[in-house]
Amino acid sequence: MGRAEERSMPQRAAAILVLALLAGSCRCSLAQPDLCPIGTYSTTGSAVAGLEYCGSTPGEGACACNQSSYQDSSNFPCTAGVDNNITDHILTAVESERWWRIDLGGSKYVYNVTLWPRLDEFYLEDSNTSIYIGSVSSDPFSNALCWNLGEFKSDTASLSITCYLQGQYLFAYKASANGTMNWAEIAIAGCDVCPADKNRTASAGSTSVNDCGKFLSCPAGYFSLFAGCQACSEGKYKGEGYGGCYNCSEAIACSAGEYFSPCDGTRDGGCIHCSNLTLSDCAPGNYLSPCGGTQDAACLACSNETLQCPAGEYFSACNGERDSGCIACSNVTLECPAGEYFSACNAVRDGTCLPCNITVLDCSIGEYFSACDGTRDGACIPCSNKLEGENTKYTSPGIPFDENNCAWDCVSGYLLRMDDTCQPYCDLHP
Known part of the structure; x- marks a missing residue:
């Protein structure tokens, strides 16, 4: 289109046909794919783009909508392109440059242009016609190019063009030697644009000029x-x-590997991929808080607080994988393998299996060394052989692994009788 941009519209004022179309109510059956964008509104009263500025498919009511059309030369009137009559057509004179223009009556946001071909036996093949949309009425090339039609033949039911442009004027322009422009009907679908002093709407899909404001x-x-x-x-x-x-x-x-980030007023909530933090990323004195729920993985400072935990819980210091705190005992009992014993949950750890102590200890008087048995470690425990009567005492440690051989005797001032009882010394020696 570089060559065309250097051209200006021929000034043939005598040949220009200007006709204001009669006012009418227009609702054409064109595709309505979009909400009117911010800064525009629909004239249909719905949230889709309005269709006030259009021709029509055959058989529908008048759809000219009080807009004005112009063309540079005429064998058939320019108004035939927007009169809702598919049996007539526009036809320019044979010139090297032809153009046709419709004034939409104000700036519009156009998203669809549909053309219907001339259908009679005198149809002249139209090709390489370009559509321009913009705010300049005197020159098509000062406006934005919507589409180049290529070949537009009579066996084409209609041609729908999607382009999102804003402007008051739509031009059809063709440059070729000894050619014409001719078609039966054109339809333009779009939205009204908010006034310059109130040029915004709060959101897409506005349905009234009253939605426009100075946002x-x-x-x-x-x-x-x-x-x-x-x-x-x-x-x-x-x-x-x-x-x-x-x-x-x-x-x-959220799915595995994601967490839900709540709406915070500046963005909507949604699932976000967890960051790839690992324990090695956390500095000493911090622990890795895992990703899940509504939180991403993060390195957090240890609280270093020591707690007195209730029964059934134990205190776990900050260990890099979690902060310090009370944790419910999970292991009430375990079947431990040979060489280990079960150590019950206590104030500082959960119940667990620990290696047996295989070193025989020297025990105190009244104790003996008991071997590891799966429920407790090897340790010195009190002798269990019976002391007869009162005023008795153990006098030596027991033999390891034998609970009933701790030696015993009477306390001072008492003597052992034959019946293995201790009697006061004075009673035996008056």
């Missing part, structure tokens, strides 16, 4: 309601820029 670009978490930036209410969020606040999504269970 401000606000920081994340704030929105503009015609004057000043206000914080989004609880349960809503908004990013930086124009627009209104949106409802926060509810928390959901």
